[in-house]
Amino acid sequence: MNSRSLVLAALLSAAAAAWAQYPDKPVTIVVPFAAGGPTDKVARDLGEVLRKGLNNQPVIIENVGGAGGTLGAAKVAKAAPDGHTVLLHHIGMATAPALYRKLPYNVLEDFEFVGMVNEVPMTLVGRSTLPANNFAELRTWINSNKGKVNLANAGLGAASHLCGLLFQQSLAVEMTTVPYKGTGPAMTDLLGGQVDIMCDQTTNTTQQIEGGKVKAFAVTTPKRLSTPALAKLPTLDESGLKGFNVTIWHALYAPKGTPKAVTDKLNAALKGALKDAEFIKRQEALGAVVVSDNRVNGADHKKFVEAEIAKWGPAIKAAGQYAD
Ligand code: ASP
Numbered sequence: 001m002n003s004r005s006l007v008l009a010a011l012l013s014a015a016a017a018a019w020a021q022y023p024d025k026p027v028t029i030v031v032p033f034a035a036g037g038p039t040d041k042v043a044r045d046l047g048e049v050l051r052k053g054l055n056n057q058p059v060i061i062e063n064v065g066g067a068g069g070t071l072g073a074a075k076v077a078k079a080a081p082d083g084h085t086v087l088l089h090h091i092g093m094a095t096a097p098a099l100y101r102k103l104p105y106n107v108l109e110d111f112e113f114v115g116m117v118n119e120v121p122m123t124l125v126g127r128s129t130l131p132a133n134n135f136a137e138l139r140t141w142i143n144s145n146k147g148k149v150n151l152a153n154a155g156l157g158a159a160s161h162l163c164g165l166l167f168q169q170s171l172a173v174e175m176t177t178v179p180y181k182g183t184g185p186a187m188t189d190l191l192g193g194q195v196d197i198m199c200d201q202t203t204n205t206t207q208q209i210e211g212g213k214v215k216a217f218a219v220t221t222p223k224r225l226s227t228p229a230l231a232k233l234p235t236l237d238e239s240g241l242k243g244f245n246v247t248i249w250h251a252l253y254a255p256k257g258t259p260k261a262v263t264d265k266l267n268a269a270l271k272g273a274l275k276d277a278e279f280i281k282r283q284e285a286l287g288a289v290v291v292s293d294n295r296v297n298g299a300d301h302k303k304f305v306e307a308e309i310a311k312w313g314p315a316i317k318a319a320g321q322y323a324d
Contacts, residue, residue: 019261026058027051028085029252032072032092033154034065036184038120038201042250043088045283046117049276053269065181067323068157070096070103073253077105081255083262086114090250094308096157098316100323108306113298114252114266117274120288122163122220122246123205123233126197127190128213135217135239138197142173151175152186152198156323159248160186162312163199163220165319170241190214201248202230202287220246227287249291251301263298271296 027050031043040063047059064072069092076087093107105111124135132138142149151168153160160183168175175197180186183200190198191213199220209216210229218236219225222245225233236244252270254263273279274290283290294300 019259021055022083022262022265023054023057025084026060027054027083028060028062030062030064030072030076030079030085030087032064032069032087032089033158034180034182034184035061035063037154037182037187038184038204038248039069039088039090039250040182040184041203041286042117042120042283042288045279046088046273049273049279050269052276053272054265063182066155068092068096068099068155068161068179070100070105070157074104076253076255077110079255081112081257081259083254083258083266085255086266087111087253088117088250089253091159091162091248091308091312092157093251093253094305095162095312095316097309098313099157107309108302110256111253112256112258112263113302113305114254114263115270115298116249116251116291116295116301116304117270118250118283118288118290120201120203120248120250120286121225121230122159122199122201122248123209123230124163124167124197124199124217124220124236125190125205125209125214126217127193127195128215129193130196130215132217133215135234135236138217139171139240142171142175146173147176149173149175149197150178150195152178152180152183152190152195154182154186155179158183159201159246160199162316163246165316166244166246167199167236167241169319170236170244187214199246202227203283206230206286220244225287227285230287249304251295251305267296267298 031040033039051059079085132141208214219233
């Protein structure tokens with residue numbers, strides 16, 4: 001071996017040794033929505049168990065809300081690819097490319113896909129003072145208040161935006177959308193009666209529905225849910241919006257170029273978390289289902305995201321909604 005090869009070999013083995021110690025400082029999960037919302041809740045619950053597989057390093061949650069989740073995703077796309085900054089995002093990874101003319105990242109090229117966490121249904125909820133008590137009454141109220149209904153969402157590209165868009169299309173009614181940095185603050189305003197209705201993940205709505213703080217009208221999945229607080233809710237499909245089907249998923253991503261040793265460790269920590277009885281129980285109580293199929297692997301999750309982009313892109317483009 002010549003001296004150049006020796007130096008290279010030494011550098012490579014030093015790099016491998018460095019990654020073997022990963023993580024040697026706290027890991028930050030960027031949540032691209034405000035604190036207190038469903039993505040934030042999943043991240044905080046996940047962070048607690050994830051650390052067990054990450055040398056017990058603290059897992060810090062950083063909320064970077066705004067622009068439907070694209071600001072937080074852009075931040076992670078540009079972060080150092082060392083596994084100390086990762087992204088917990090949702091279906092917005094697949095819908096943003098169709099919504100933004102100038103998305104500051106390429107979903108399929110600028111991230112390492114670590115794996116999927118859970119699937120979460122959405123619920124259609126309204127302020128407690130709405131005169132409607134079921135979906136049929138809500139529909140009548142919406143039709144007689146055309147142009148006046150305020151629909152909260154977390155910005156263009158958010159799950160609540162996608163669901164609200166499909167809802168307006170299905171009813172052929174346009175509503176005034178009120179964007180927030182996440183559905184955490186949107187829920188605060190719904191509770192306060194400043195907005196009328198919202199679609200949101202069950203991870204954010206179940207407790208409010210249980211406590212009678214919001215009115216719940218339907219679930220967005222093709223089948224009714226088994227979670228006790230939600231089991232009575234009809235599906236939008238059976239309520240007359242045939243074929244309505246929106247299920248949200250959450251997943252972990254690292255910046256492109258993060259070494260495989262690091263993404264492998266993150267993936268192993270994720271798999272450990274998804275088998276954690278307490279985490280599974282907490283998710284189930286909020287209507288979420290922890291992933292138990294091969295989408296927990298980065299490569300399989302990436303194929304799933306490609307299919308989701310192909311599925312949602314045409315529907316979103318047909319709705320003619322764009323942002324720069
Ligand atoms: N549920 C939100 C959404 O509409 C995001 C959040 O606040 O977690 O995408």
